[in-house]
């Protein structure tokens with residue numbers, strides 16, 4: 015899906031398009047290092063770093079839920095924006111506070127955003143790109159001038175702390191952007207975006223229990239295998255699919271935006287594995303130093319990883335730099351977005 019829709023101000027004749035006008039990120043304080051994991055699991059620092067590039071991750075404490083992370087990240091994004099007024103909130107999360115209702119209305123209320131439309135989007139590691147595509151459509155259609163997008167994950171609640179296959183990979187965090195009407199050609203403009211899915215790959219990453227297909231049962235759940243209620247991942251297959259899908263998405267979005275590969279200043283790819291980032295760069299002949307890396311400090315924060323990366327590395331970007339964002343995750347879902355970097359107020363370190 016490509017959206018070049020622009021609006022024209024009838025008085026000034028200036029054309030407008032959706033762009034990023036605010037960025038924020040939040041990480042919980044609790045740090046879990048590889049050494050801490052190795053002290054209680056059959057793993058070691060060398061395995062984790064050589065296979066993934068991850069050194070440590072942040073884990074929210076018991077008192078913090080997804081909405082707490084979301085409020086922090088969303089508030090920071092609004093503080094970095096010249097105009098903090100928004101008319102809708104789209105929250106991407108895999109770990110809502112409750113199975114019912116959605117978390118976004120509660121986040122909007124806590125942030126004092128008034129009675130604006132607020133809803134959750136579920137696309138796991140691609141959640142941010144999916145939520146952003148909704149916000150871009152709202153702004154490009156003229157429906158709203160400004161939409162707050164938050165991606166927040168307390169992903170540790172889906173992970174079996176005793177499963178070395180997943181416990182070493184994931185962390186908690188939240189990131190947020192403000193999507194607003196900006197004059198065409200100015201920094202921040204989203205030039206192209208595309209999202210995809212393939213439900214045939216549903217079993218690659220999955221939490222089997224707790225939904226309507228295999229509900230929690232007060233009587234039976236305790237007798238079922240633990241693994242039914244935690245995230246299972248077929249790592250090698252996901253690795254291959256993520257590398258191929260993100261490489262193709264980046265290539266496609268660059269041509270849709272009317273750029274050449276050499277024009278790209280920064281690759282903002284979902285932070286799952288350093289080796290995946292290297293392979294995407296290699297397959298497209300992108301210099302690896304253009305791929306921003308944050309996973310060493312935070313692990314895989316699922317849907318939050320892209321906006322967190324934007325917030326964490328914002329000092330590296332100059333207004334007008336050309337960025338491509340890309341992700342792959344459970345569903346399977348994937349996508350990409352091409353944008354230029356905006357001139358923003360101070361972006362607080364996550």
Ligand code: UT7
Nearest residue numbers: 057058061065139178179182249250252253256286287343
């Ligand atoms: O965010 C959504 C998208 N997610 C991803 O993109 C993740 C994609 N997958 C990956 O990043 C990698 O596949 C992993 C990091 C998950 C695994 O790395 P790998 O190089 O693909 O390892 P593997 O699955 O081929 O496993 C190699 C071995 C296995 O042992 P055997 O079967 O060869 O005896 C695993 O049991 O490593 C074992 N292993 C571990 N060993 C020490 C798995 N986890 C660990 C561990 N410590 N933490």
